[in-house]
Amino acid sequence: MSLQTFFGLSEKLGKVDNKLVFLHNTSRCGGSLMVNILEHTGCVVGWNEPRVLDNVARQLNHTWNRKTSKQVFQATLRMLAKPYGGIDSSVSKYVIKPSVMIAPHWRLLHDAAPKAAHIFIYRDLNVVAQSLIRVSSTVPGSMLSYIASLTANPHAYAVCAHWNGMEGLGYTDMASRYDYLLEVCYRTVRNGILGFHEMQRSGLHIPAIKYEDLLSHPDSIVAALLKEIGIPAQVLPRALKAMEVDSQSQVPFSQEKTAKLKLNQP
Secondary structure (H helix, E strand, O other), X not given: OOHHHHHHHHHHHOOOHHHEEEEEEOOOOOHHHHHHHHHOXXXXXXXXXXXXXXXXXXHEOOOEOHHHHHHHHHHXXXXXXXXXXXXXXXXXXXXXXXXXXXXXXXXXXXXXXXOOEEEEEXXXXXXXXXXXXXXHHHOOOHHHHHHHOOOOOHHHHHHHHHHOOOOOOOHHHHHHHHHHHHHHHHHHHHHHHXXXXXXXXXXXXXXXXXXXXXHHOHHHHHHHHHHHHOOOHHHHHHHHHHHHOOOOOOOOOOHHHHHOOOOOOO
16 A cells, blocks of 8 residues: 555544544553553543554654654554444544654654643653563563663663652762663663653643552542543543553563562672
């Protein structure tokens, strides 16, 4: 299928950006749980890190210019949010949790869907790092991909320090103290955090939710989230039911499997 045919098909679906919600994240921070919570309302269709968006991101800066890239993103989002049979009449929002690979391209997402809502989800960075290490123990080869992408970048460490309350430590001291955990999570986490900072600086409205706050105060956090994205408050009890199940129970790095692994820091 040519791009022009793809664009033509998507245009027939019409604009959907006012129904889109992007859940930007740092990885391993409760994003899948958040999608599950919203789907439990009965009026949301959600996607966890749709591979099609990652495939589009891989072509950016290599194949298409900015105008074409925007059109591809726009057409892809329209296809994701196309009518889904009998449930379409009850769907008020389409929630997409993009992978951290999409974070550097948030401006294109915004241009492609200017009326979409944006939420940022994050978590204590040391916990994220430990989670990534545990995932590497359950998914063969993943540690190699993390190590292969590492770069000794003081600025990235400084951002990690800010988000983890370690501004008082110098770069050298912090690196020697937290080097193992921060290096492993550096590439994955930094895209999400830097993307969030850029969105804030641009003036984009993007509330942030900390995973630990969600666990401590689920009623108030989920109620605020529903209000933020325009979902009726009366579905709150259904949404909270999602807190009772492992949102990643069907994948190799579910909570049950990773919790059994001990983290041995060298």
